[in-house]
Each structure stands twice: as structure tokens, then as C-alpha cells.
Amino acid sequence: MLSKRIIPCLDVKDGRVVKGTNFVNLRDAGSAVELAERYYREGADELVFLDITASSDKRKILIELVKDVAKVIQIPFTVGGGITELSDIDMLLKAGADKVSLNTSIVKNPQLINDASKQFGSQAVVAAIDVKKIDDAYKVFIKGGREETELEGYAWCREVDERGAGEILLTSMDKDGTKSGYDLEFLSKLTKMISIPVIASGGAGTKEHFLDAFKNAHVDACLAASLFHYKELEISDLKKYLKENGVEIRLY
Numbered sequence: 001m002l003s004k005r006i007i008p009c010l011d012v013k014d015g016r017v018v019k020g021t022n023f024v025n026l027r028d029a030g031s032a033v034e035l036a037e038r039y040y041r042e043g044a045d046e047l048v049f050l051d052i053t054a055s056s057d058k059r060k061i062l063i064e065l066v067k068d069v070a071k072v073i074q075i076p077f078t079v080g081g082g083i084t085e086l087s088d089i090d091m092l093l094k095a096g097a098d099k100v101s102l103n104t105s106i107v108k109n110p111q112l113i114n115d116a117s118k119q120f121g122s123q124a125v126v127a128a129i130d131v132k133k134i135d136d137a138y139k140v141f142i143k144g145g146r147e148e149t150e151l152e153g154y155a156w157c158r159e160v161d162e163r164g165a166g167e168i169l170l171t172s173m174d175k176d177g178t179k180s181g182y183d184l185e186f187l188s189k190l191t192k193m194i195s196i197p198v199i200a201s202g203g204a205g206t207k208e209h210f211l212d213a214f215k216n217a218h219v220d221a222c223l224a225a226s227l228f229h230y231k232e233l234e235i236s237d238l239k240k241y242l243k244e245n246g247v248e249i250r251l252y
Contacts, residue, residue, distance in 0.1 A: 003250045004214050004242070005045035005221035006235055007199060008228045010035060012081075013053045015065050019226045029229040033068045039228065040073040042235040043252040047073070048101065048169070048223060051081030052144065063095050070096025078126050078169075084109075089116055093124060101169060103128040104142040107149055107156075110163060117164030126199075127160035129153070131186065132173040138186060145173050154190065161194040168194070169223065172202040179205025179227070187217035199223050207233065207241045214247045 010017045010032055017029040029035065036047055049069070051062050066079055079092050080101025089100050106112050106127060117125045130145050131138045131153040138153030157168055170190065172183035182200045191198050197220035200213045204224040213219050227233045242249045 002220070003045070003248050004219075005199075006043075006210070006239060006249070007046045007048055007221050007223040008035075008039045008044050008235070009048045009050065009201065009223050009225045010229075011050050011052050011225065012062070012065065013051075015061055017229065018052070019229055029226075032065055033072060035229070036069045036077070037072040039235065040075055043239060043250075044075060044228075044235055045250060046075055046221070047077040049077065049079045049081075050101065051079070053081075063091060066092055066095040066097050080126070080128055085112075086115060086119060089120060089124070093120060099124050099126050099166070101126040101128045103130065106160065107140065107142050107151065110159065113160055113163040113165050117166065122164045122166040122196075125165050126167050126169050127157075127165040128169040128171070129157060129160070130171045130173055131183075141173060145176075153186065154193065157190055157194055161196050165196060167197040167199060167220070169199045169201055175203030176201075178203055181205065181209040182213045182217065182219075182222070184212060184217045187213065187219055191218045197221065207238050210238060211242060211245055211247065214242065215245075 012032050015032055017032050017035050019027050019029050076098040078099040078101050079097040083100055084105045092100055130141045132141055140149045140151035140153055140156050175183050180203055182203045187200055199221040200219040201223040204227055210222045213222050239249050239251055
């Protein structure tokens, strides 16, 4: 059985890690490279960096950041934000990233999943999907959660699986920032209907929330941000707790 993964998420703006609510009221949480090194030492299994000010003129900053991060950690890391074409993916992977996270761009151009997984391997392609419950249906949102699409959540997850994505990073917008637990209802149904790993995102507030996601929703990884940035929960303590409660997890 594959070990379950704990993944800190770092929202990056001009090389600094920030945390806010829906990208407003941003608080500085430190240097992205320093935080990456800290999480590596503390036993994170992987890292995710999301460039929240991604645009072509900022791309050079992100490439330099990826190179700097690759020098100080020896765990896989994913980079996302503003990636729209194969050349963007190529640059980031060559700079040292292990995977890329694609969200808005694959909704607008689903063929990008097929092309990217064919060129770089499905293991390098993470489909990031943001869902929100609207009138008893889960709708997919893009542009950092600001724009609703016509896509239904489960159907879109199935499609990215079929198109060759290596895993799904599923964020519940209803849960995000609430610290009330992951969206077990959506996640438990999702893990039964697709063949690729699912990373749960949005809602982590306690050690029990991670345990629930692993045990009851059968996700492959759990992602969290401010909980780790501000040391409300130590990764080593969380992993010991999960191990004691029967979750297959790597202790470093």
C-alpha cells in the first residue's frame, strides 16, 4: 500500500509566501525558499507552490524561485499558477519542479491535459479543481475561485482522469479557510469513481480532520496552508498521530 502524504501549500507572491482569504487581506508568511526548507526538514512529503500573481512578466521570478527551492529540498514539489501552454510546463520542469498544477487553463483548453501528459508523463500533471455547492450541485470554479463555469464537479474530475492527468488536487471552496474539516461528502464519492490519486484541500483545522479524510474519504494526500505556516500544527506531531491511528505514513 502506498503511504499517505502530507503536503503544505505555499501561495507565492513575488517570491514571498502570503496567506489571506480568497487572495485578499494577504499576510506575509515568509520567504518561500526558507519555508520550503523548513517543511522539508519537518517531514513534509511534498510541497505545492501556487503563484497567485502569475502573469507573463512575473514568470521569470517564478522560474528563479523554482531553481532556488530545488537546491534546498529533496522531496517532490508542484508549481501552479498562470500555466497556459506546454512551453511553460517545460520551463518549470527544467528549472527543477517535479509536477505542474493546471486549473483555469485546462477548463479553457482540456486538450492541454492530453498533450502535457503525453509529452511530460502523467505523473507530472496535476489537475487542480475548485468546487462549490450551488443548489445541490457541485460546480467548478476558475480564476482563483472568482468565476463559475458550466462544469459539474464529478463529471470534470472524471474527464481529467480520462484525459491523462496524474492526480487531482480537489479544493472545496465551501470549506476553504473554515478549519471545519475537509469536504468528506464530495471526496468519499470522488475517490470511488476515479482511478488516479486525490489530494484533499480546503478545511483542515485539526489532526482529526486529516484522519477523517484518509480513513473515511480514502484520499491519497491532504494539503493545508496556514495551519502549517503559523505552526498551529506541527507536521511531525500530525504524522505521529496518524501513524498511531492506523494510517500508513512515512515518519522521517
